[in-house]
Amino acid sequence: MVALQAIPGGMGALLARRQLAGGGGDDGDEDQASYVGELFLMAAGALFFALNVAPTEEVILIAYKATPWHALALIVASVALMHVIVFEAGFAGQEEAEHPLKAFAHFTLPGYAIALGISLFVLFLFGRVEGHSLEGLTQTVIVLGFPAAVGAAAARLLV
Amino acid sequence: MPSRKTPARKVVAPRPVLQAVMAALGALVTLAALAIVVWEAMQPAAPPALSARIVGVQATSAGHVATVEVSNDGLDTAAGVDIEGVLGDQTATATLDYVPGRGRAKAYLRFDADPTRAAVSVKGWSAP
Known part of the structure; x- marks a missing residue:
């Protein structure tokens, strides 16, 4: 249990160091980050958010209570929010999208897939996969995928 | 020197092949999730249909201790599922938090004697 809690704890400490370290000269090094690095960053952000939310009962409760149409709306909302946070909303650290459709295909869609993959992994980690049908598990992954997607998007802005 | 507070930064150097592969993979995963959810939405409504059986005794x-597996053949999830096992004049009960739609969950009932021939049943449940 300590080892599990240490993962988001360690990532939080890393984030705090990055955000609160003051105006050091190495802040702009993301400009040299590779595409793989950007994907890794999104995975880390998704993992950070998903690990904090997955242990709560609310995730599976929402998934059980939600209809498939709710899940459908959640997929659309997650993908749209990811794209808006990184490319459109004008937050500090916003990415420049040379072509909105290309940015959507190259970053937002892979980012959402990563968020869903991380969600599935975290649900497995907390024993919330066993005994579920494919559609039930998909719905739970989509529910946890929402905070994971926001985490993936936020990681690209914050780090 | 660019800072992280500078809006509209330059995006990372492109890697066309990897980006195309990841775009396809991302689209595939997202479409698969959409397809499963749409397929589920097209299914006729099916309330929980619960059955219990003993799958192991220790x-x-x-x-x-009898391990009872409760299966839900309906699409909807059942919550607070009460299970009862009767062996002679001894009755044991347990409650499962959730049995997901088209899924299963395990409960454990304690008896004084070997419960292999005990009768187990689901007494009731609520909506989540």
């Missing part, structure tokens, strides 16, 4: 220092 002798412990505290008595015999």
Whole structure:
């Protein structure tokens, strides 16, 4: 249990160091980050958010209570929010999208897939996969995928 | 020197092949999730249909423990599922938090004697 809690704890400490370290000269090094690095960053952000939310009962409760149409709306909302946070909303650290459709295909869609993959992994980690049908598990992954997607998007802005 | 507070930064150097592969993979995963959810939405409504059976018995220092598997053949999830096992004049009960739609969950009932021939049943449940 300590080892599990240490993962988001360690990532939080890393984030705090990055955000609160003051105006050091190495802040702009993301400009040299590779595409793989950007994907890794999104995975880390998704993992950070998903690990904090997955242990709560609310995730599976929402998934059980939600209809498939709710899940459908959640997929659309997650993908749209990811794209808006990184490319459109004008937050500090916003990415420049040379072509909105290309940015959507190259970053937002892979980012959402990563968020869903991380969600599935975290649900497995907390024993919330066993005994579920494919559609039930998909719905739970989509529910946890929402905070994971926001985490993936936020990681690209914050780090 | 660019800072992280500078809006509209330059995006990373492109890697066309990897980006195309990841775009296809991302689209595939997202479309698969959409397809499963749409397929589920097209299914006719099916309330929980629960059944219980003993799948294992273990002798412990505290008595015999029967492992009961509860299956839900309906699409909707059942919450607070009450299970009862009867062996002679002894009755054991347990409650499962959730049995997901088209899924299953396990409960454990304790008996004084070997409960292999005990009768187990689902007494009731609520909506989540």
